Amino acid sequence: MKIVVMSDSHGDKETVKAVSTLSADAMFHCGDSELAYDDPVLHTMHRVRGNCDYDASFPASVVVDVQGKKVLAVHGHEHAVKQSLMRLYYSAKELGANIVLFGHSHLYGAEMQDGILFLNPGSTMQPRGGKKATYAVVEWDETVRVTFKNMQHEIVELTEIKNF
Template sequence: MLTVVSDTHSTSSHRLTGRTLDAVREAESVVHLGDFMRGEVLDAFEDESSRLLGVYGNNDDADVRDRLPEARTFTFAGLTFAATHTRRGGGRMPLSMFGRERDADVVLFGHSHRPTFDASGEVTLLNPGSHAQPRGHRAAHAELEEMTDGGVTGRLVTVEGDTFETFTIPPAE
């Protein structure tokens, strides 16, 4: 399982609770899309996950920025994922362009704190929301499971463990 979280906004702890904490501990890999805020928070995530793939966000301090890239590309379940906190201008167009520049099938992004799955364009966009500071949205994260023939099934899940959206991202062509 790949667990995706973002926007922790903490100065001292990972602020993981409930299903989100369990998902981070159970995951083969965890992607954090930035705004840890402090190096101690990044350390706390590293302690809870077996493999952390993070990027820094606009609110991260120098310690986090020195340890993580602004963006990264990786593969999971035969799909190419491009991860970033945000792209200048926001919205679908800059995020899609970011994904196309990296030959990505999926762009993972944070910043808005709004859980979002959008497969309407050339590149699928996924924002897990914020598990710790939802700002008027549901406190959430994303969980992705590899399908037998490639691609993933996914879900947006609340901290309490309620799935509120499910989706499939087919194998790359």
């Protein structure tokens, strides 16, 4: 299974367009696109509302089955992700999610907790903490590989987690 994830593009259609053309089983935008929900550049993506998205058509969250893995996507502002992942963890447990995707902090990272992958792809437009602008690619088979890539599609960081 392969998914591509981006977040916090803040009005930059070119980065959304560049990421949306990649090959994957599913694509996600974790909010703060600052585009209209029906903007054509978002049509190939599952998308959620961020705190800077004002189109009421965006859902607060989506749950999608991707090749047998249940994926929960949110922006993160309603789950206080800048303080802790605990609220997201409980939401994931309640829904039976295998993968939780979120943005909001503009900091990329991935970690596995109780067999659930928590992933923030970072920001494609306004990275924070001295990090590069990134999106993420998740490949899940015998292992879980999370690759953070810059806007030139070069690897910034690769994390591999043994799948139990």
